[in-house]
Every structure is written in structure tokens, then in C-alpha cells.
Amino acid sequence: MTARTTAAALDAALALPPAARGRPDHPTAAAAPRARAITGGFLLALLLLLVGAGPAQAHTDLDTAEPADGSTSDGPVEEMVLTFTLPVTPLGEAVEVTGPDGAVPVEVTPQDDGVVLLATPAEPLTDGEYTLDWNVAAEDGHPLDGTVAFTVAGAAPDVSDDGAAADDEASPAGTAAPVPDDTVAADTAAAEEDAADFAAVVARLAGAAVLWGALVAGGGLLFAALVLRGRDREDVPAVLTAVRWVGVLALVGVPLRLAARSVVVAQGDVGAAVDPSALGDALTGDTGLVLALQGAGALAVLLGARRTLAGSWLAVVGTLLLGAGIVLDGHSNSVGPHWLVITTDVTHLLAAGAWVGGVVMVGVVLRRRRRDARPLDAGLLGSRFSVLATGSVVVVGIAGVALTVEILDRPSQLWETSWGLFLLAKVAVVAVVAAIGAYQHFRVVPMLQAPGHGARRAHKAGSLLQRGAGHETGFMVVVVLLTAWLVAASVHE
Numbered sequence: 001m002t003a004r005t006t007a008a009a010l011d012a013a014l015a016l017p018p019a020a021r022g023r024p025d026h027p028t029a030a031a032a033p034r035a036r037a038i039t040g041g042f043l044l045a046l047l048l049l050l051v052g053a054g055p056a057q058a059h060t061d062l063d064t065a066e067p068a069d070g071s072t073s074d075g076p077v078e079e080m081v082l083t084f085t086l087p088v089t090p091l092g093e094a095v096e097v098t099g100p101d102g103a104v105p106v107e108v109t110p111q112d113d114g115v116v117l118l119a120t121p122a123e124p125l126t127d128g129e130y131t132l133d134w135n136v137a138a139e140d141g142h143p144l145d146g147t148v149a150f151t152v153a154g155a156a157p158d159v160s161d162d163g164a165a166a167d168d169e170a171s172p173a174g175t176a177a178p179v180p181d182d183t184v185a186a187d188t189a190a191a192e193e194d195a196a197d198f199a200a201v202v203a204r205l206a207g208a209a210v211l212w213g214a215l216v217a218g219g220g221l222l223f224a225a226l227v228l229r230g231r232d233r234e235d236v237p238a239v240l241t242a243v244r245w246v247g248v249l250a251l252v253g254v255p256l257r258l259a260a261r262s263v264v265v266a267q268g269d270v271g272a273a274v275d276p277s278a279l280g281d282a283l284t285g286d287t288g289l290v291l292a293l294q295g296a297g298a299l300a301v302l303l304g305a306r307r308t309l310a311g312s313w314l315a316v317v318g319t320l321l322l323g324a325g326i327v328l329d330g331h332s333n334s335v336g337p338h339w340l341v342i343t344t345d346v347t348h349l350l351a352a353g354a355w356v357g358g359v360v361m362v363g364v365v366l367r368r369r370r371r372d373a374r375p376l377d378a379g380l381l382g383s384r385f386s387v388l389a390t391g392s393v394v395v396v397g398i399a400g401v402a403l404t405v406e407i408l409d410r411p412s413q414l415w416e417t418s419w420g421l422f423l424l425a426k427v428a429v430v431a432v433v434a435a436i437g438a439y440q441h442f443r444v445v446p447m448l449q450a451p452g453h454g455a456r457r458a459h460k461a462g463s464l465l466q467r468g469a470g471h472e473t474g475f476m477v478v479v480v481l482l483t484a485w486l487v488a489a490s491v492h493e
Contacts (some may be wrong), residue, residue, distance in 0.1 A: 060086040060138035067150040074154050076124035080106070080132055082148075087114035088136035089284045091143060091265045095119040095135075100128035125152050135267065137284045142488065143264060192268025199263035199273075200488075206257035207329075208484035210294050213250025214322035215480065217243045217301045218350070219357010221316060224309050227358065227384045228365075232377075237307045238368045239361050243315060247301030250322060254295040258282060290329045297321030323349055329487060341406050348399035355392035356476050358385050359437075363469035366462065376462030379448040386441045393434055400427075419489050426482040433475045440468045 066081040067073045080097070090108060095117060097104040106119040117134070132148040220243040224236050259273040262282035272278035283291070297318045304314025327345045362385055369376050404423065414420035444464045 060084060060088065060142075060144060062134070062144075062146055065132070065148045067148075069148045069150065072151040072153055073125075075152075076126055077130075077150075077152055078120070078124045080119040080121075080148075082117040082119070082132075082134055084115055084117075084136070086139060088117070088138060088144070089114065090117065091135045091137050091281065091284065092267055093135070096133045097121065097125075097130060098133075099125065099130045104130070127152055127154070135265075137265075137287075139285055142285075143261075194268070195270050196264050196268035199260040199268070203257050203260035203264060204484045204488050205481075206253040206260060207488055208481045209253030210250045210257065210298070210322070211326060211484055211487075212477070212480045213246040213253070213298060213301070214319060214326055214349075215353045215356040216246040216360050217250070217305075217315065217357070218319040218323065218353035219355065219359075220246075220361050221309070221312070221319060221357075222354050222388075223358045223361040223385070226388060227361075227381065229384070230380075232365075232381060235365045235368060236309055238364055240305045240307060240309070240312055240315075242361065242364050243312075244302055244305035247298050247303075247305060247315070247318065250294065250298035251302055254291055254298060258291055261287070286328055290325045293321050293325030293328070297323075297325060319353075323353075326487075341403065344399050344402045344406070348396060348403060351392045351395035351399060355389055355396060356480075358388055358392070359469050359472045359476065363466060363473060366466040366469070370466075376466075378462035378465050379445075382440070382445040382448050382465050386445050389437060390441065393437065396430075419486060422482055422486055422489070426479055426486065429475055429478050429482065433472050433479065436468055436472050436475070440465060440472075444468065 061084065062082060063085045064081075064083045067077060080095070082095070090110060094108045095106055097106050097119065104121050104125065106121050109118045109120070110116070111118055117136070119132070129151050130149070132150075133145065134148070135143065135145045137143050220239050224239045228236055228239065258279060262272040262275070262278045263270060265282045265284075266272035266275075266278050269278070272282075297320070300318025300321060301315045302318075304312055304316070304318055306312045306315075323346070326349060327342060362381065365381065366376055366378060408414065408420070414424060448462065448465070
């Protein structure tokens with residue numbers, strides 16, 4: 001392949017309008033080589049990282065249980081041992097055992113630096129069927145839970161005749177024995193489970209609000225710096241106002257997420273949302289650092305977004321803090337190599353922010369111009385963002401594949417687990433967004449740049465660009481919601 005052929009192919013991929021080709025002074029033509037260089041650099045770096053990556057470390061999960069799930073123990077059980085693949089932190093009671101006569105009190109003791117949890121009952125477990133429910137947090141703060149069911153046989157205590165007689169005397173004829181209030185207990189347990197499920201949904205929605213704030217704020221600042229040039233700079237204040245509002249959204253999401261997580265950790269106790277002790281339990285692992293970074297970042301974005309880009313340096317710092325909190329909140333601390341996953345995650349977040357935030361800001365700018373009865377003048381706006389978006393889409397795709405390879409243990413988890421199915425759903429929605437973007441870049445942008453057409457056609461093309469940005473924004477909200485669910489979930493769910 002010749003150099004001329006390669007350049008032509010890249011120009012086609014970047015959707016350069018015909019008027020821009022061969023004109024180095026054209027803004028799109030001038031930006032295209034930079035976009036090609038940046039995109040190529042990202043791709044090369046990611047490929048080198050993948051080639052040099054070592055084997056991934058294990059995910060945090062239950063490794064073995066004694067007694068094992070589904071097993072039958074011959075004789076009394078004096079202790080139960082849970083061994084995890086990585087260190088964990090007990091949440092709440094951590095281990096709850098239920099037997100034939102109801103709840104069994106146990107003492108939980110972490111061992112081996114948190115890899116092992118030892119649960120010791122007050123009395124050895126005798127004949128019957130038992131369930132052990134465990135609730136812990138991984139090193140990245142994600143709550144994990146599960147159930148182990150086992151049976152004990154051949155350990156029934158001898159009951160003497162005197163003991164039987166004493167039981168008979170305790171329940172004289174004609175007197176009904178007290179009936180355990182199992183119905184009330186079951187209703188309470190069901191209500192707490194529903195509350196925990198609802199709180200988990202709220203926590204993920206709050207996480208989505210924080211993620212959306214970070215993506216739109218970071219992408220908006222990049223949009224103001226790279227796309228709005230020349231006379232378009234009069235729209236910078238409108239963009240920074242939008243950045244400020246998404247800072248508010250992220251700032252609301254952080255405490256809401258903490259309160260909801262506290263209810264989840266407390267296994268459905270609604271009062272835990274305002275209980276200082278329960279809130280402290282919810283900050284286990286890296287969760288405290290993550291929420292502190294996100295809260296400080298959102299506040300900095302809110303206070304730092306001014307009317308000029310130079311005066312909004314604090315908002316730039318805020319987006320960096322938000323991004324750090326989001327990266328540390330993902331699977332970066334639960335899978336390895338950590339350096340590879342974090343590097344890829346940062347790349348993925350930066351590219352996604354440039355794409356998502358840019359699409360939102362295209363709609364903001366065009367809506368503001370229409371409201372102010374100004375010419376849409378969408379040609380330069382669309383062509384400049386077209387270059388930025390093309391590079392971002394490529395990097396998002398490559399980095400997303402790299403993250404998936406590092407997170408999944410095997411390809412079959414894509415269709416065998418709910419995490420994998422949600423990931424596939426996210427990929428499908430991203431493909432729809434990319435298709436809309438491709439139509440914008442290959443059809444609408446050239447229409448805006450085509451010479452010899454009147455104001456009516458330019459206005460129609462500008463309306464198409466604005467409508468397409470609105471559609472892309474709607475689908476991107478869905479993508480962010482799916483991403484928030486994936487971040488908060490275990491890959492084994």
C-alpha cells in the first residue's frame with residue numbers, strides 16, 4: 001500500500017468534506033493529521049500494553065467452603081471455613097447461619113489477612129439442614145454475597161426419658177405450645193430484601209449520575225478547547241454553564257450513593273442510610289477514597305466552571321479528580337495486572353468523555369444559537385467535532401475490548417453471566433450511537449461543507465446535526481446507565 005493510498009483511506013475514515021481535501025488552511029484538513037497521529041499513538045500504545053501483559057490475577061470470589069455447598073457432614077460441625085481468592089472485609093454480621101430451629105449464633109473471625117473467614121457456632125451443629133449466608137466486600141469495595149447449603153447427619157444428641165418427661169410436663173395436655181412467629185420473621189426478611197434491592201438500584205443510578213457528570217464535564221472542557229475556535233468562542237460560556245450543571249448532578253450523586261450503599265451493606269436496614277456507624281461500614285475498602293475523590297471533583301467542577309476556559313482551571317482539576325474516583329471504583333483493583341487495567345481504563349474514560357461530552361455540547365451550542373436567533377453556522381462546528389469524535393470512537397472501541405479481555409476469565413462469561421449479557425447490551429447500544437454518528441459524519445457534515453448551496457439547505461443540515469446530537473445523547477444516557485451497573489456488579493453475577 002502506497003503512502004498516497006494510506007492517506008486517502010484515512011481521509012475517508014475521518015469523513016473529510018471534499019472542500020477540505022488539499023487545503024492545508026482548512027480547519028478540518030489541518031486537524032486531520034493531528035487526529036490521525038493521536039489515534040495512531042493510542043492504538044499503538046494499547047497494542048504494546050496488551051502484548052506485554054502478563055496473566056490476569058484472580059477475581060475476588062469464594063474459593064472453597066467447609067462444609068462444602070450441597071455436602072453432608074457425618075457428625076457434629078464445630079466450625080465453618082470460607083476461603084476467598086483474595087482478601088475480603090466482613091460486612092455487617094458477615095456470616096449468618098440458619099438451621100432447623102432458626103438462626104444459629106456464630107462468631108466470625110478473619111484469618112490469613114482476610115482471605116479466610118472462620119465462623120464458630122456457640123454449640124456444635126447437630127442433625128438437620130443448614131444454610132450459611134455470607135456478606136463481604138472485595139478490595140475495591142464492591143459488596144459480594146452468597147449462600148452455602150449443607151446437611152449434618154449422625155450428630156443428634158441422646159434424649160433421655162427424663163428429658164422427654166420434662167418436655168411433656170412443660171406442655172400440659174390441653175395447652176397449645178407457643179408457635180414460633182415464622183410468618184412475621186419471613187415478612188421482615190422479605191421487606192429487608194426488597195429494601196436492599198431498591199437501595200442497590202438507587203446506588204447504581206447515583207453512580208451513573210457521577211459518571212455522566214464526569215464524562216460531560218471533561219468532554220465539555222475538551223470541546224471548548226479544541227472545537228470552539230475563532231468566532232465560535234462566543235459559545236464557550238454556554239458550554240461552561242452546562243459543565244457547571246453536570247457538576248451539580250455529580251455532587252448530588254455522591255452522598256446519595258453512600259446512603260444507598262449503606263442500606264445494601266446493612267442488608268436492607270433503611271435506617272442505615274443516616275446511621276453514622278452504618279455509613280462508616282459502607283466506606284470499607286477503597287470506597288472511602290473513591291467517594292472522597294468523586295465528591296471533591298464534583299464540587300471543584302461546580303465552583304470552578306467560569307465564563308472563560310482560562311478561568312475554569314479548577315473545573316479541569318475537578319474532572320481529573322472525578323476521573324480518578326471513577327477509575328478506582330471499577331474493576332481496576334480487583335483484576336490485574338493493575339498497571340495495565342488502570343492505563344486502559346484511563347484511556348477508555350478520556351476517549352469516552354471526549355465523545356459523550358462533545359455530542360452533548362454540539363446540541364447545547366446549536367440550541368443556544370437557535371434560541372438567540374443566531375445563524376447556526378454548523379459547518380465548522382460539525383467538521384471539527386467530526387475529527388475529534390472519530391478518533392474517540394476508535395480509542396473507546398480498542399480500550400473497551402482490552403478491558404473486557406482483562407476482566408473476563410473466559411469468553412463464555414459473555415453469555416453465561418448477567419454481567420456479560422449487560423456488557424453485550426451496552427455494546428449494542430454503543431453500536432447504535434456509532435451508526436448515528438457515522439451518518440452525521442459521512443452525510444450531514446459534507447452537506448454542511450458543500451459549496452454552492454443556499455442558506456435554506458445549510459439551515460436544514462444544521463437542524464439534522466442538532467437532531468442527531470439529541471438522539472446520540474439519549475442513547476448515551478442508556479450506555480452510561482449500563483456502565484454504572486457493570487461497574488457496581490461482579491463479573492460472576
